[in-house]
Amino acid sequence: GAGVSQTPSNKVTEKGKYVELRCDPISGHTALYWYRQSLGQGPEFLIYFQGTGAADDSGLPNDRFFAVRPEGSVSTLKIQRTERGDSAVYLCASSLGDENTEAFFGQGTRLTVV
Amino acid sequence: TQLLEQSPQFLSIQEGENLTVYCNSSSVFSSLQWYRQEPGEGPVLLVTVVTGGEVKKLKRLTFQFGDARKDSSLHITAAQPGDTGLYLCAGEGGSNYKLTFGKGTLLTVNP
Numbered sequence: 384g385a386g387v388s389q390t391p392s393n394k395v396t397e398k399g400k401y402v403e404l405r406c407d408p409i410s411g412h413t414a415l416y417w418y419r420q421s422l423g424q425g426p427e428f429l430i431y432f433q434g435t436g437a438a439d440d441s442g443l444p445n446d447r448f449f450a451v452r453p454e455g456s457v458s459t460l461k462i463q464r465t466e467r468g469d470s471a472v473y474l475c476a477s478s479l480g481d482e483n484t485e486a487f488f489g490q491g492t493r494l495t496v497v
Numbered sequence: 498t499q500l501l502e503q504s505p506q507f508l509s510i511q512e513g514e515n516l517t518v519y520c521n522s523s524s525v526f527s528s529l530q531w532y533r534q535e536p537g538e539g540p541v542l543l544v545t546v547v548t549g550g551e552v553k554k555l556k557r558l559t560f561q562f563g564d565a566r567k568d569s570s571l572h573i574t575a576a577q578p579g580d581t582g583l584y585l586c587a588g589e590g591g592s593n594y595k596l597t598f599g600k601g602t603l604l605t606v607n608p
Contacts, residue, residue, distance in 0.1 A: 425585050425598035439595055474539050484589045484596060488539030
């Protein structure tokens with residue numbers, strides 16, 4: 384596709400459940416980022432992939448959060464044992480990589496944990 | 498930890514007015530990007546500044562990177578209702594290519 388695609392656009396889940404959020408980056412972009420944005424805040428870095436590997440996962444809040452990018456394209460953010468505090472918009476972005484950090488964002492997945 | 502502080506947090510002005518928003522840090526950034534975000538959408542890149550003292554213009558928007566590459570400003574001339582949105586600055590601070598975002602300035606331009 385022409386842009387970064389995220390699915391689902393909205394997800395409501397019960398506390399304690401497991402969720403997966405998907406990101407399909409722009410074709411050819413080697414760098415992929417996950418951010419979390421709470422209401423009234425700027426995006427908060429979670430994890431950065433260069434190719435298949437997680438180059439920086441320092442933003443993942445705890446071990447309930449995990450992300451993969453097995454073939455260097457699509458990425459999945461996985462959240463185990465969801466908590467109400469996980470409710471936020473999860474944004475994915477991609478860039479050409481290497482020294483080009485100009486990021487193109489998807490529309491986000493709004494996660495609500497009830 | 499590199500932090501970016503944006504000010505003001507909220508700004509409400511009338512159509513036709515000029516405004517400036519600021520992005521400040523104690524850290525040096527390799528580059529700094531400005532984004533605009535509308536409700537329900539992801540941020541959209543407006544500009545990237547790389548060189549200290551650099552000025553870039555995008556129609557009625559003027560972006561400046563501080564000489565020391567620690568701060569930046571965005572000036573909008575003759576604001577229009579279509580300029581309404583959340584303006585975010587993001588700094589890239591080194592070899593890890595991670596972007597650090599400020600909390601944003603929420604701009605409302607009233608007709």
